[in-house]
Amino acid sequence: MHIFDDATYTREALGLPVNQSEDDIDAQLVLLARESGIEDPYRFLCPAHEIPRALSTTTVGSAHSSSLSVHSHQTQSTGFTDPSRTSREQPCVKRLPPQQTTPTLTRASVALDSTMDYFPANFQQRHSTASTFSAAHSLSSSASSLQKTSTRRKRSSFLSMFRRDSSSCTSPSHHRHHGKARGPKLECGHSLSTSAIRAHIKEALQAKEGAVPSCCGIALPRATLEVVLTKEETDLVMGGAARSPELSSLRDSGYSENGMSSIDLPRPAQKTSLPTLSKSVPNTPPQRVSLQLLNGNSSLANEALRSFKSQQKEQLERVAVFENNQRKALSAHHQCSLKxxxxxxxxxxxxxxxxxxxxxxxxxxxxxxxxxxxxxxxxxxxxxxxxxxxxxxxxxxxxxxxxxxxxxxxxxxxxxxxxxxxxxxxxxxxxxxxxxxxxxxxxxxxxxxxxxxxxxxxxxxxxxxxxxxxxxxxxxxxxxxxxxxxxxxxxxAQESERLSAVIETRRKRFQQRWDLKYEMWRKDWESQHGTQFDNVDWPLKMQYGGPICGIPESSETTTPIHAAA
Known part of the structure; x- marks a missing residue:
């Protein structure tokens, strides 16, 4: 029937030439996305039923309550899930010092699982043997290294009481923030987490003019500051400059005075990711420092976002009108048949x-x-x-x-x-x-x-x-x-059900295509302006005959634009 013809949909709703299909558009978008810096564009265009939905929680072991947790996709290719901090399978992990080397294994597992999630099931089965062997080998090697580290700590437990620890540090921020240490060791022997680094920067900004962030009286090196700041901001902080509009948002960085984050931590069923894993874990925005851009850049981004949204809304309206015409045509055909x-x-x-x-x-x-x-x-x-x-x-x-x-x-x-x-x-x-x-x-x-x-x-x-x-x-x-x-x-009734299924399939493909366009637009904007554009609430359900994704109206004014660390 002419109602279910894909050529009519691509010609009237999408405005494509006669000899061009949606597959051609997807291929062109993939090429443009790779030019924009998106490594795996097909994860946006992958059908919904081929994307595995099973999630597993991967946790970096730590004795503190603020240990960092990431969610990795558990696929058929590996069949391996890292234990969480509440798991009782490996109780020795909780006794390890913060300087353990397990995050490397965790990050590799996250990158492998999240990448393999976007391949078909037959591809995963072909590579299941090799991936399972590599995962088991990594697990055994990490377990042996953990046992050796635990043994060395028992032997040196007597000498550790003479070493400098967190109790000897005079900085109050170090006692309030007990995040997982991820950076290299400082001269004082401490390894600061991102929350502790932010707290030290905040203390320096609140102190007298000319103060620089320090730990135990020793200034923090540039490499440590660049974990949470850009190069320009690092120069300002190390130069001891006064508080500037660019750094004023550090006072509200999402951490309260008692050391607990004021931002709600994600639940285990939600997806979170480390900043270093933002490219391997799809559809997960990286953790960013809430640094407000200048007013000019903010208005420029809002204007660009408004233009992008108008294009999406225009095509969305054409698709909605086409779907409405299809339903009317099917109903008219039914009435004509009855007559x-x-x-x-x-x-x-x-x-x-x-x-x-x-x-x-x-x-x-x-x-x-x-x-x-x-x-x-x-x-x-x-x-x-x-x-x-x-x-x-x-x-x-x-x-x-x-x-x-x-x-x-x-x-x-x-x-x-x-x-x-x-x-x-x-x-x-x-x-x-x-x-x-x-x-x-x-x-x-x-x-x-x-x-x-x-x-x-x-x-x-x-x-x-x-x-x-x-x-x-x-x-x-x-x-x-x-x-x-x-x-x-x-x-x-059968044709109406078939039309609804066809419309739903077209809407999903339409949504995935605009998700990829939005990611391309964000990448291009970041490369042009040298700052990272924070994700808005994308997508949003809009009432155009059904749930079709789009950019929210409130994102222009209520959603701030941030720069990434």
């Missing part, structure tokens, strides 16, 4: 049915007969009239014969011929025959009337049988019409 069936039914009845006003069979009430039925009734009536006429003629002839016989018998019995040669003797039997003939003549009209009535009753019974047969034929025609109508209704 065609009704007209055909009436035509079939008209071929056999018409209103009789002038010529109506005798002794039959006025009724709407079919043409064929009327012809049959007329033939039956003609036969009945002919039979009645023949009967009356026979009766008239019989009446005439009876009268002639009676006349001769009366002449024989009552004759008075004087000629003796012709004289005859009338007996008593002759008079009896004469009386009998007179009775026959007297009962003859009643006999004829009775024969006429019998003939007419037979004709009327034959007429009723014929009419019942005709009514049954009309009832069968009505039943056939109802069956055809029900079949048409069922076909319409």
């Amino acid at each position: 065609r069936l009704a007209a055909q039914h009436e035509n079939n009845k008209d071929e056999r049915k018409e209103h009789v006003s002038e010529v109506t069979p005798r002794n039959v009430p006025q009724f709407a007969y079919a043409t064929q039925h009327i012809l049959e009734l007329e033939d039956l009536e003609d036969a009945q009239i002919t039979a009645e006429d023949n009967l009356r003629k026979a009766q008239d002839l019989e009446t005439q014969n009876v009268a002639t016989a009676l006349k001769h018998m009366e002449a024989y019995c009552l004759s008075s011929n004087p000629d003796p040669g012709f004289a005859h003797t009338v007996t008593q039997d002759d008079f009896k025959k004469l009386d009998r003939q007179r009775l026959i003549q007297q009962s003859l009209p009643r006999k004829h009337e009775s024969a006429i009535n019998v003939l007419r009753s037979r004709q009327e019974r034959a007429m009723k049988i014929k009419m019942q047969k005709q009514e049954l034929e009309l009832a069968d025609m009505d039943a056939d019409f109802e069956k055809e109508k029900a079949a048409e209704e069922w076909q319409f």
